[in-house]
Amino acid sequence: MAPQESPADVDVDVLIVGAGPVGLNLAYQLQRYSNPPLSSAAKPISVHIIEKYPKPKQETFGRAVTFWPRSMEVLSQMGLGDQITQQCVAVRQSAAYDKSGTEVFGRGWSFLEGIEDSRFKFASVLRQRFVEDIFRAELKKFGVEVSENNSFVDLEVDESVPAGEKGRVKATILDTSGGEGKEKKYTVKCRYLIGCDGSRTLVRGAAGIESEGDRTEDKWVRIDGVLKSTTMPKPRAYGAIESPVYGNVLWIPLDHGATRIGFAMNEDRRKLYKELNQDVFIEEAKLSVKPFEIEYERVDWASVYSVGQRVAKNFWAKEAVFLAGDAAHSHSSGAGQGMNAGMHDAVNLGWKLGLVLTGVLKRDVLETYTLERQPNAAKLIKYDEDISVLVSGRLPKDYAGDRSEDPNVVLGKILQQAKGFNTGLTIGFGPNVAVLRDDSGEEDLAATVAKRSIVPGPAIPGYRAPDVQVLTPALWEPVWLQNLMPNVARFYVVVFAGKSAQAKEAFLTMKADIQKKSRLSPSKAPLVEAKSNGVHLNGDSSSAQEWPVDFLTILPEKVGNAWFELGTDPLGRVYYDAEGSANSRYQVNVDSGAVFVLRPDGWIGARFELGSKSVVDDIDSYLGGLLH
Template sequence: MAPPTSTPAVVDVDVLIVGAGPVGLNLAYQLQRFSSPPLSSQNKPISVHIIEKHPKPMQEAFGRAVTFWPRSMEILSQMGLGDQITQQCVAVRTSAAYDTTGTEVFGRGWSFLEGIEDTRFKFASVLRQKFVEDIFRAELKKYGVQVSEMKSFVSLEIDESIAPGEKGRVKATILDTSGGEGQEKEYVVRCRYLIGCDGSRTVVRGAAGIESDGDRTEDKWVRIDGVLKSTTMPKPRSYGAIESPIYGNVLWIPLDHGATRLGFAMNEERRKAYKELNQEIFIEEAKLSVKPFEIEYERVDWASVYSVGQRVARTFWAKESVFLAGDAAHSHSSGAGQGMNAGMHDAVNLGWKLALVLTGVLKREVLETYSLERQPNSKKLIKYDEDISVLVSGRLPKDYTGDKTEDPNVVLGKILQEAKGFNTGLTIGFEPNLAVLRDDSGVEDLSAVAAKRSIVPAPAIPGFRAPDIQVLTPALWEPVWLQSLMANVARFYILVFVGKSAHAKELFMGLKADLQKNQRISPSKAPITEAKSNGVHLNGDSSLAQEWPVDFVTILPEKVGNAWFELGTDPLGRVYYDGDGSANKRYGVDSDSGAAFVLRPDGWIGARFELEAKTVIDDIDFYLSRLLC
């Protein structure tokens, strides 16, 4: 919990989080959510101390990230936050690109926006970071947790005589400047784990001895947010790209609360034209950048110029006790709009793993999969961003192998379109590891297969997201999205597709019989007390705290009047119908024989088993036993 106003000399907690941006706040929220009743039978929730160097008003003045892409919205929605974001965001479904004459040129810029598929979030959710932080802070307040502002991380000490994960292994020195100049004082936080979410200028990364790779370019980018009094831009509510001969590819984003963001590269020649760069200069440059269109500002909320750089940490955890997340782990330009999204992926990947380790449900070895899964994807993002940032500045990348006379704006549009799956987050996948049971040994050309898997829709195989498809509710036959039925409450879901044939029904009966013999995942042992999260009724019972956190969902291949009549027995967990066969098809299931999927709490598929194997329960037990205590 947050310490009192007068911070004691020593604070003892389970987790110290350095940095209270969206990533740090998200992690604090998950640790509280997954360890507090009714989702946990623990007597005490995980204790968290979250610090931030700057007071909230100063943080808000930084501007920063604005866009959530579809996969980010899926995972946030499964955490119960989707409605709060969609209530405030601008849902941008269209794009517009204009050449130097102001003529609209189709298929360039952000055109992939209009071709988003395989998700119910077929748009960019634009909500400025400060409002996202407000949502997380409000949720944390419900758990009695507040951000300790004006506290800076100073140094780190790991007590190797204390076993990893035990109390007091990590000692961090914190500088408290809340008393004002001359009243600074230091205090110590003793904790089990420390998470560095302290941005691209991270101090935690260096203190943990984690090296990083990359560099910083000489490019300078301007970002300016404000409310426009007037504009001649034809489509001001679209995600826009204006191809300026001076500023490269100018970014235009409609923001929440009636505002608009403009972003453009300011080369050295333009910068030399001014003795100093200030808000007035940014406004004048913004007006020039959108030519031949006109803009007039009613007010400016924020304006800044910053250097573009790409760096990625060599590992996202060190000494079995210190994690990095967000910009502290990987910094890049905002050219592809990935900053807040990559950070959300970090937080959601780490959140359930750390929470379940701290509550004694998950084995500590699973923590290693956080870096194994997120670091390669961050390296991929950095490589992608290196090209994007150069193209946005109006130049071709140095290692570009295509036609050297090609228009950089055209190349930019092509790259954004080709990387649609990665940009939207819908094809982000993980290699086999402790939490991903997939056999790639029979694949001859893994690089070719990986390229194929990066195309939307990605296959429904272990290591990739569980597709969100519509199924029908019993009796009413009303359509409902599958992901909305499986909230992220730090539980695993076993999704059973029952086949159509009589043989498939026999396989299901055999599966149920085997399940009754299993003491760890048997439905007869499933918790019975009702809890509610994200509008879905879930199960939880403190008397069964040692049972594995598993829920079942059964999908029947057709809509029927009653599941019992169809199966000759009760379904496993809640039951829904695949009315038109699209669910079976999207999951690659033979609708005659059926299959079972183990979905991780974060919504990625952990394992898949064919019901024909007749050893499904043993196979599921094997997968879960690698992870769960």
């Protein structure tokens, strides 16, 4: 819907408060999942997205700059990867320097140079303002624009309205677009409200959601600008300069030729100035990078802020109000996780809410948003508490190692140890209705979880579906598996067909059994062997709606034609694992094969043995727990 020219009551499916990357991402997903040509939904999901500040004002904020590999994978599956890589700085190199300016290795952001198990073996640096431009342009294609100068005031949840029905939530919005003295309020009635309104969120309090954490006395400076000159040896690397006064100074090469410098400004430094303004930040930035020299051509943004960590106890309330991004969890920028954690929230909630609103997914599945994202946010907060202290040049109070150690050395170790979490490649979820995994046999679950945090992560339910290269039929051209499974709110059943005769027989049996499950979209796996008067016989003739499921078949070898190998058409599209790398990465026995059900967000939902007689019933049962 277009921005409101004058306040008027609005009646929509979803109200999104906050038009930063998280809110824009969610609005984009809900439109993408319910509009042609990617959706056959009878009616597109209606969205009203508001933002307190106009875009020019938003652009004066520095904010986040880095996407790590997993974020780029999920954004790519949303169809946005190319737009980001066209503009971003792909940073593949790190550099750390001690107080004398001597390069030291294994410190700072050194984990950046060892990224593996992803196409995106680099940090994708693109300032938030340009990320927002991409999302806004995509939303405009769906006819959705941000209603700027509109602030959230309060909300009311009408318990008499059934959960999920229109009008359950009533939000009061203040429109200030008319200028001072002409402010007006209007009401938004909606099924669901999503608070993406940042660390100073009003939605969280209005929804009655408590949070835990605190704010420290540390203050950090961030300054973005174009340098006229510098003696920094590697200015295009993700840098760390170990200053005895300013802590571990951050140096990031930004898009459009700019550079970000960040450092802790202690109380003694702050007391030197009557006012902390841009001139002060420039002067302090020059001192923070000593012994190197910098000279600014232009400063785009500079600010000082307090460091704090908070996490909401629940990410949704009253079966109607969600929190995402900084509204759900706020932390420092020390590990560069802010925008990434927000993207993970958005991709987790987006498909679930989208499919609920289009009537496909059971509403109970919405509970898994908190179950999956809150523990990861809490982990990030604990991790960030240590990182923020180390960046400020001190050891954490509870550090169990040698208290005489250099905080810069400890920082490098912690960042390296947390590589899987930093890159997002080992972020996993516990068993729930959307993650079919049994951990009851693990004697030491904590040790098991720790092991699963090592890159490459395990190819098991609850963890990301690894991106591997397979070959296209006929042309034998390599293609990335994630590119074959775009996030259009559909599940993917990926069948690794085994080499053995038993596996081939199991494949034929599986295919025949699928025809008896009408909800598993038999049209995508036509049973050409059985016909009556030229009409395909699909077994179950009930009128149950077809589930949003697509099939892929991965053959274990490069062949001339899939039929000759299988004795039938493959299930869905077919690709070849010529070198065995796909089977290996998915931990599949190449002789016996296996079946995976991948969720729309790219995480593995379930795994089954191809040779199991109940494999189709098991797939049907897993999906039946989620879908109507």
